[in-house]
Amino acid sequence: MSGFRRSFVLILVAVMAVAAGSVLYWQQVTQRLATDARESIVVVSRELTDNFERLLGAELQVLTALAVSLEESGYLQQKTQLVSYLSRQNRRNSFEMMGFQFPSGEAVFSNGASRRNFLSAKEVSFAYEHSHYVSEKRKDPFSQKDILVLAIPLRSHGENLGIVFGTQSVDFYADTLASNSMHGEGLSFIITQEGNVVVSFPQVQFDNVFEIAKNAVFDRGVAPGQMQKDMTLGKDGLAGYALNGHHRFSSYRPLAYNQWYGLSVLPTQSMAERAQELMVLSLVICLSVIGVLVLLLIFILRMQHQSSRALFQLGFVDPLTQTDNLSAFQLKFSKAAEEFKQKKVPVALALINVNRFKAVNDIYGFEQGDQILKQVAQALQSDLAEGELFCRSGADVFLLLLACPDREELGRRVDAMLEKAGRFCRSGGECLPLSLTCGIYLVDEDVPFYIMMDRANLAWASAKRHAGKSCAFYDEAYRREIVNENKIESSMEQALLDQEFKLYLQPKCDFKTGITHGAEALVRWLHPEKGLVPPDSFIPVFEKNGFVLKLDLFVLEESLRCLKRWMEEDRPVVPIGVNFSRLHLEDPCFIDQLADLADQYAVPHALLEIELTESVVFGNVERMKQVIDGLHEKGFSVAMDDFGSGYSSLNVLKNLYFDCIKLDKEFLARGEGNPRMRQVISGAVKMIKGLGSSIVAEGVETREQADFLSRTGCDMAQGYFFSRPLPVADFEKRLWDETRK
Ligand code: C2E
Ligand code: CA
Ligand code: CA
Numbered sequence: 001m002s003g004f005r006r007s008f009v010l011i012l013v014a015v016m017a018v019a020a021g022s023v024l025y026w027q028q029v030t031q032r033l034a035t036d037a038r039e040s041i042v043v044v045s046r047e048l049t050d051n052f053e054r055l056l057g058a059e060l061q062v063l064t065a066l067a068v069s070l071e072e073s074g075y076l077q078q079k080t081q082l083v084s085y086l087s088r089q090n091r092r093n094s095f096e097m098m099g100f101q102f103p104s105g106e107a108v109f110s111n112g113a114s115r116r117n118f119l120s121a122k123e124v125s126f127a128y129e130h131s132h133y134v135s136e137k138r139k140d141p142f143s144q145k146d147i148l149v150l151a152i153p154l155r156s157h158g159e160n161l162g163i164v165f166g167t168q169s170v171d172f173y174a175d176t177l178a179s180n181s182m183h184g185e186g187l188s189f190i191i192t193q194e195g196n197v198v199v200s201f202p203q204v205q206f207d208n209v210f211e212i213a214k215n216a217v218f219d220r221g222v223a224p225g226q227m228q229k230d231m232t233l234g235k236d237g238l239a240g241y242a243l244n245g246h247h248r249f250s251s252y253r254p255l256a257y258n259q260w261y262g263l264s265v266l267p268t269q270s271m272a273e274r275a276q277e278l279m280v281l282s283l284v285i286c287l288s289v290i291g292v293l294v295l296l297l298i299f300i301l302r303m304q305h306q307s308s309r310a311l312f313q314l315g316f317v318d319p320l321t322q323t324d325n326l327s328a329f330q331l332k333f334s335k336a337a338e339e340f341k342q343k344k345v346p347v348a349l350a351l352i353n354v355n356r357f358k359a360v361n362d363i364y365g366f367e368q369g370d371q372i373l374k375q376v377a378q379a380l381q382s383d384l385a386e387g388e389l390f391c392r393s394g395a396d397v398f399l400l401l402l403a404c405p406d407r408e409e410l411g412r413r414v415d416a417m418l419e420k421a422g423r424f425c426r427s428g429g430e431c432l433p434l435s436l437t438c439g440i441y442l443v444d445e446d447v448p449f450y451i452m453m454d455r456a457n458l459a460w461a462s463a464k465r466h467a468g469k470s471c472a473f474y475d476e477a478y479r480r481e482i483v484n485e486n487k488i489e490s491s492m493e494q495a496l497l498d499q500e501f502k503l504y505l506q507p508k509c510d511f512k513t514g515i516t517h518g519a520e521a522l523v524r525w526l527h528p529e530k531g532l533v534p535p536d537s538f539i540p541v542f543e544k545n546g547f548v549l550k551l552d553l554f555v556l557e558e559s560l561r562c563l564k565r566w567m568e569e570d571r572p573v574v575p576i577g578v579n580f581s582r583l584h585l586e587d588p589c590f591i592d593q594l595a596d597l598a599d600q601y602a603v604p605h606a607l608l609e610i611e612l613t614e615s616v617v618f619g620n621v622e623r624m625k626q627v628i629d630g631l632h633e634k635g636f637s638v639a640m641d642d643f644g645s646g647y648s649s650l651n652v653l654k655n656l657y658f659d660c661i662k663l664d665k666e667f668l669a670r671g672e673g674n675p676r677m678r679q680v681i682s683g684a685v686k687m688i689k690g691l692g693s694s695i696v697a698e699g700v701e702t703r704e705q706a707d708f709l710s711r712t713g714c715d716m717a718q719g720y721f722f723s724r725p726l727p728v729a730d731f732e733k734r735l736w737d738e739t740r741k
Pocket of ligand 1: 720
């Protein structure tokens, strides 16, 4: 799963979790609030009844105290005194008015007025019977306000002296209910058992609550007449109902007076609002938390994205060319190759290297060098077809995966690419030609990528070897050759120590008599597995890796050892020609080294002939002259080997003095059945003779050849017709046998 999809799912899950949590929370809060509301309305109605009872109780106490003081005062006999006493008392308390009703039915008021039967006989007897009395709601006879009348009977020694009473306006009680109105949200009532409103806060327009309740729709579990029924039984209760589209809770409790009830009503609305407020608050908190989480997540993802991009850059992008690097190329390779395979198009892995890039860096500096690499990369990429790949695998090496519908066609395409990429123009406009070499491996086998790389690399190395070739395809024979070279290289040092290299000597003979006048030292490798290996299969490898320097000296020493022994044993002695690779010529100590070695074995220098091949001679005439002169100075004779194999220029020979010229066997072979060539050969022989050099013909295999060469004036023959190269013992036997004859 990609990072983005994962984080999207993560955010979704988080949001869903928070949403589910919110719904749960909402339900919990609503339920909790409903329970709270029910509980709190019960508490409120209890407080309502308690407060009201306490108030009435306190007022009745005031009246009781007044009754006691009246009895003692003796004012009952003096009406004017009674009125002024009452009015004085009234000023000290909260009653609207106070009064006293005599058993005769006459009632006097604190304002001086009097009325008959202000309290009815029924009310008076209730008061005597219960020691107190609270009236129903009635009109004040003076102010016409709604009032309640509270009364206390006055008795002395079993005699009823009258009733002390006080009037209190309903509004006064309503004010006390205000404290139980739940911050103005609820309604508080004092009602009679029949539902008639005695006191209400706030003021209501109706007189009977049961009348109103008729229109209410009660909650499940609450019977419609429940409240009324409870009140006739003196029970308290709680009911939820909807009225005029609003839901409310009502709680009712009986009062200690007149079988009245305290009734509290609380709209559910306010509770829902509070829940909503809470909900909104928690939602805001939740959303803020989600917001912060999301921001945090985005931040983390961005950091992650940035660091993975940086990692990707590090791991898969070449910092110089901003193209794929080897790792990226390798990752994409098999997929791309597979896609071509499905289209039945063969693919090739091409490895391209800028030739002598180190020199480019040295000449133009690293900055320019980098610039060149960028342009080469750009040029190589510009010709890619769809599905093909490119990368810079390191330094000045580029890899390409190319479609190869046709081998020849691909060769031409790559040549054109190399040509284009090799045209590098510096900022000044000056164009410098670069040369590039490419090795191509046509992917024909399901082998690991590193093997394909090796093969493309081998092809590149073979292109590199062939001067003038900018592109080569990998082939199995070449690979085997390389493998063989590697094997040779890995075992050559040990072979030298183990004396696997053997000296062979090939006689140089007189044409007529066949008598041996000289010999050529030729090396053989007596390989423990391969048997006798001819020098052509290892000398070129040793020339490449420099081992030939050691081997030549070994052959020289072996030859010197023979010469020394022959001399010591007083045997016939013939000069031995020793082959020296061109590599020796680069060593300024070469000649001294030869002389020293010969001296070590006490071999006269004249018994050694130094064979240098024609190609070396014409490579650097000046140096050659120095070497030949140096060798002559030390008394060695010098032979030019392989004359006529390619580079021969008779003109050059005029300036270089060779003691001997060895005609190449190919040169002779070309003269076989070719009269013109024979003329060339005899002309060359005459000319060489004219320069004073002796001539050895190599590769003489037949009598006919021997006769021809002898006629042209060659001095000696070296060839199978006379003798093959022989092991030292065989050569010695032949030589000694000849002299015995
Ligand atoms: P080369 O110096 O031209 O040696 C003569 C080669 O011709 C020898 O091959 C010899 O066996 C071969 N040959 C002689 N007579 C005939 C003939 O009648 N017919 C044919 N077909 N070939 C004949 P060999 O021994 O295989 O040596 C090959 C080359 O290896 C030599 O060519 C020489 O260039 C090089 N080589 C051999 N030994 C040494 C060495 O000790 N040092 C160096 N640097 N090169 C050596
Ligand atoms: Ca030779
Ligand atoms: Ca030769």
